[in-house]
Amino acid sequence: MAVASSAKAFENAKKHIAGGVDSPVRAFNEVKGAPVFISSAKGPYIRSIEGKKYLDFCMSWGALIHGHADSDVIAAVKRAAENGTGFGCPTNAETELAVMVKDAFPSIETLRFVSSGTEAVMSAVRLARGYTGKDKIIKFDGCYHGHSDSMLVAAGSGAAKAPGASSAGVPQGTAENTISIPFNDIKIFEKTLIKNLKHTAAVIMEPVPANMGLVLPMDGYLESVRRLTRQYGVRRRPGIFRDKSRPDVSWKNNRGGAAGRCVRRKKRYNGPAGAIWRCVSGRDALG
Numbered sequence: 097m098a099v100a101s102s103a104k105a106f107e108n109a110k111k112h113i114a115g116g117v118d119s120p121v122r123a124f125n126e127v128k129g130a131p132v133f134i135s136s137a138k139g140p141y142i143r144s145i146e147g148k149k150y151l152d153f154c155m156s157w158g159a160l161i162h163g164h165a166d167s168d169v170i171a172a173v174k175r176a177a178e179n180g181t182g183f184g185c186p187t188n189a190e191t192e193l194a195v196m197v198k199d200a201f202p203s204i205e206t207l208r209f210v211s212s213g214t215e216a217v218m219s220a221v222r223l224a225r226g227y228t229g230k231d232k233i234i235k236f237d238g239c240y241h242g243h244s245d246s247m248l249v250a251a252g253s254g255a256a257k258a259p260g261a262s263s264a265g266v267p268q269g270t271a272e273n274t275i276s277i278p279f280n281d282i283k284i285f286e287k288t289l290i291k292n293l294k295h296t297a298a299v300i301m302e303p304v305p306a307n308m309g310l311v312l313p314m315d316g317y318l319e320s321v322r323r324l325t326r327q328y329g330v331r332r333r334p335g336i337f338r339d340k341s342r343p344d345v346s347w348k349n350n351r352g353g354a355a356g357r358c359v360r361r362k363k364r365y366n367g368p369a370g371a372i373w374r375c376v377s378g379r380d381a382l383g
Contacts, residue, residue, distance in 0.1 A: 101146055103130040121307075137164035214242025217300070221246055224298035232295045234288060236279040238308035239301055245270045247300075279305060280313060282320045293328055 107130075110116035117123045117131060124131045135145045140163055142152045152164070162169055176189070190209060198204045210216050221233055221244070233246060241247040245265075275292060277284050279301075289296070303318055305311045 102133040102144060105133040105145060106130040139163040139165075212242065214244055214247075217241045217247060218244040221298065221300070228297040230295050230297040231273045232275060232292055232297060233273065234275045234277065234285075234292065234296055234299045236301050236305070237276050238279055238311070239305045240307035241300055241302075246274050279311060280317055282317060282324075285321060286324050289324060289328055299325055 106116050115123055122131050132148075132150070133145045134142050136143050137152065140152055140155075142150050142164065144150070155161070155163070193209070194207055197207060208219070210219065224233070225231060235241065235247065275288060277288050289299075299321070301321070303313060
């Protein structure tokens with residue numbers, strides 16, 4: 097069912113797919129107009145169904161570090177597919193990949209592969225709450241952590257306010273347990289942490305937020321966040337940090353200075369293992 101233009105393709109998609117896209121941001125609602133429909137890609141370029149060529153700065157959010165349709169990657173995928181594409185049972189390939197991940201991130205003790213970043217965050221938040229017996233999560237405005245109920249919450253501008261859901265369908269009771277505060281304001285973070293310390297299971301953040309435009313942390317901000325979580329005892333619990341900034345080094349090795357106790361990483365590896373989460377010092381919590 098070929099459609100000649102992105103605008104027409106979008107109208108056709110809306111008849112069959114909710115909103116015409118499988119992720120809301122792709123609908124281009126914030127920038128107006130129809131999303132660009134892609135027909136093919138090679139190396140660093142993608143091509144629209146109209147034949148326009150674009151330089152891809154997204155690269156599947158970091159997964160395509162070798163570029164689109166890399167010949168070696170395609171050959172490896174074909175070899176794997178010849179043995180089957182899904183089993184619902186464990187395989188040696190999973191263990192081999194896990195070892196490679198641990199070699200790349202020495203702080204990881206154990207990990208689990210899941211199918212999406214949303215699922216990874218959901219699992220990590222549940223782990224933190226279960227392990228600590230506390231309910232509240234502190235996050236940062238503009239940081240995206242998937243579309244589980246706990247993460248679809250924002251507090252508004254300025255200091256921490258009564259939380260409210262940013263999507264219909266999120267119960268108010270769930271929203272009340274997620275506190276969202278401005279990014280890059282260490283004073284507000286410390287004030288919020290002290291006020292909610294007895295009830296806070298974890299802190300979750302993007303060290304380099306990218307869903308509100310690329311926002312770099314101010315010098316010393318990430319180090320200060322980690323220092324304060326240690327100072328006030330959050331380090332004794334699975335404090336959560338999210339890193340999607342670089343595929344080859346951990347937060348400890350780029351801007352942050354110190355890795356969090358529980359880290360969830362998104363889309364590092366293309367294929368069935370779409371995301372991973374791990375606890376560095378929580379074998380007892382993970383089982």
